[in-house]
Amino acid sequence: MAATVETLLREQLQERRQKLESAETVVPGDERVRRLLREVDAAPKRMDEESFGLCEECHETIEAERLVGDPLLRYCLDHLSAAQQHALEDDLDLAARVLQGLLPPPTLRFPGYEVARHYEGAGPISGDYCDVLDARDGSIYFVLGDVSGKGVAASMLMAHLHATFRALVPLNLPLDQLIGRASRLFCESALPSHFATLVCGRAFPTGEIEVTNAGHVPALIRRGGDIVRIESSGLPIGMFCDERFSVRRLRLSPEDSILLYTDGVSESRDPAGEEYGIDRLARLMSGSQSLAPERLLAACLRDLTAFRAGAPKADDLALMAVRRID
Numbered sequence: 001m002a003a004t005v006e007t008l009l010r011e012q013l014q015e016r017r018q019k020l021e022s023a024e025t026v027v028p029g030d031e032r033v034r035r036l037l038r039e040v041d042a043a044p045k046r047m048d049e050e051s052f053g054l055c056e057e058c059h060e061t062i063e064a065e066r067l068v069g070d071p072l073l074r075y076c077l078d079h080l081s082a083a084q085q086h087a088l089e090d091d092l093d094l095a096a097r098v099l100q101g102l103l104p105p106p107t108l109r110f111p112g113y114e115v116a117r118h119y120e121g122a123g124p125i126s127g128d129y130c131d132v133l134d135a136r137d138g139s140i141y142f143v144l145g146d147v148s149g150k151g152v153a154a155s156m157l158m159a160h161l162h163a164t165f166r167a168l169v170p171l172n173l174p175l176d177q178l179i180g181r182a183s184r185l186f187c188e189s190a191l192p193s194h195f196a197t198l199v200c201g202r203a204f205p206t207g208e209i210e211v212t213n214a215g216h217v218p219a220l221i222r223r224g225g226d227i228v229r230i231e232s233s234g235l236p237i238g239m240f241c242d243e244r245f246s247v248r249r250l251r252l253s254p255e256d257s258i259l260l261y262t263d264g265v266s267e268s269r270d271p272a273g274e275e276y277g278i279d280r281l282a283r284l285m286s287g288s289q290s291l292a293p294e295r296l297l298a299a300c301l302r303d304l305t306a307f308r309a310g311a312p313k314a315d316d317l318a319l320m321a322v323r324r325i326d
């Protein structure tokens with residue numbers, strides 16, 4: 001197998017391993033997490049077979065991105081028939097449009113809150129998840145997450161997660177139970193190696209908010225000039241069928257904002273390989289005056305583009321900002 005593909009697949013496994021390791025610090029000694037770790041550790045051995053990842057026609061390496069999406073592919077793109085290639089392109093194009101249709105509008109306004117989101121895939125489709133739901137009792141739910149893996153498989157799971165939350169929100173469950181049920185449904189229908197990190201919040205017109213962070217990068221809340229981080233307090237959802245989640249409660253004053261983002265933002269790298277980081281995002285948020293959500297996102301994206309200085313985008317990115325208004 002070519003070194004580049006091997007590196008990519010091994011990186012994927014490494015990333016999965018890191019997420020499991022950080023899960024292990026939340027529930028130390030959990031035998032189920034250890035078992036998943038052992039499975040991830042055994043995977044590279046399967047990649048040592050000689051013909052793995054080679055096109056059966058030309059014996060060249062199959063495109064790395066496709067192989068990462070499906071390690072069992074048998075033909076490179078050049079050796080798909082023209083009809084197969086067109087069908088594949090059409091499928092991807094359609095999938096991208098279906099996913100776009102699942103996104104909330106770029107900006108939204110509710111009693112007491114305004115919301116904006118930004119969403120872009122590293123490829124034609126993304127595994128990031130982003131939604132805003134009106135609970136029809138005056139409160140709103142906002143959720144931003146990241147399904148493990150990339151490409152078509154991740155985007156299908158993202159669509160599944162989207163439907164799950166849309167179905168659960170009208171039940172008006174307490175937030176921890178809502179996430180618990182979503183996690184169980186995701187666990188029951190996804191492969192054991194698939195899970196999603198996410199932050200889900202509920203905001204009431206009084207300024208009260210509830211937030212759960214399930215294995216995701218910290219949500220940043222700007223209250224006055226201070227930044228509060230809502231760190232992960234549990235495992236990603238869908239890892240096990242019986243997970244429990246905790247809820248943090250806060251009160252927002254008018255002009256206070258919440259910023260959610262995926263690790264595609266915080267782990268972006270500059271040409272020297274330096275990571276963008278959460279601290280820089282927090283500084284940017286505290287340094288600026290209270291900005292309308294779409295302006296806050298624009299400021300984040302400008303800073304990220306300047307930091308990256310032309311370095312290629314490696315991951316999907318999604319951001320969401322929610323600001324309390326009078």
Ligand SMILES: [Zn+2]
Nearest residue numbers: 055058076079
């Ligand atoms: Zn080929």
